[in-house]
Amino acid sequence: MTRPFDAKAIPKCHDRLSKAKQALQHCRSARNFADFASHWSSFLIHTGSIINAVEAGSKQTPQGRQWHGGIKREGRKDPLLRYFFQARNAEEHALDPTTEHQQPGIGIGAGGESIYIKEFTPDQAFFQNPEKAIQGRIWRTADGKPPTIVHTPGGPQLLTVKDDRYGEAFPPPTEHMGKPLAKTDPVYVAERYIEYLEQLVQKASDLS
Incomplete structure (x- = not known):
């Protein structure tokens, strides 16, 4: 019996998840903003690869495509998921930064x-x-x-991400899954995103 999700995509999901966690750990320990920005870029790219791998693994069956359709609808509605999707696109295809260093005030x-x-x-x-x-x-x-x-507080801050194709702007998220975020600094928000991706990869694995 064909499973809804292609098992060949699971190793790639876990590999990119591990690399995203490593990049986030480097963000936590960054000694200056340039160091932080470099690892933040890696975080966005690796988390984006997880999304791409999940999509690829779900294309083989109607059940998989239906499941992934629900994931996409969830991503369009949730401010945190929508923000990271756009931030990853901006990181790879645009020139504007997604973070800045803010002096304490x-x-x-x-x-x-x-x-x-x-x-x-x-x-x-x-x-x-x-x-x-x-x-x-x-x-x-x-x-x-x-x-x-x-x-x-000073330190790295998320910036509003713009999608120039449609003239839309995506401000830093303040809620996730219907609940307010306790903080809005990049590392805290990224930790919530990693938690979501871990659950997503687990669901994909259960379907493979």
């Missing part, structure tokens, strides 16, 4: 309060714990409460 009075700064000299300790570091450096608001502080 701080917003004081982000709630619209009127404040008066007595002294403000940001240092490393300031960005590590801005709420504590501003004590004694800034007047409180008119009602005597501490001002609203928003801290923007």
Whole structure:
């Protein structure tokens, strides 16, 4: 009896999954943004190869094509899956980057309060714990409460990906499978994508 998924595609899926995990580990330990961007590119390419291998393995039977059709519909609806599909295309076929390095920042009075700064000299300790570091450096608001502080961490950040063919833009995802993402930094979002791909490869293997 012919199985829905071609078993010959499974080794390639596992090989690309292993390489994608290695690239992501290098992203975690990157010492500078150039190093991160290089490994991020590898991550996108290897994860894209998994998607391609799954598609190839599902073409042999009507059952496989039907199953893969459901996978494609899921990918078009889910913000995280849609983003990585477009990011991989941008990495291979476009010129615009998919990540950038953002300097750490701080917003004081982000709630619209009127404040008066007595002294403000940001240092490393300031960005590590801005709420504590501003004590004694800034007047409180008119009602005597501490001002609203928003801290923007530095490091790699995802960029909106554009599909110039259809004039569409795909912002960094904030949810996956109907649930909000706890964070939006590249490594965290990529970890969620790896989890999805692991499950996808397992389903393909079960059908082979």
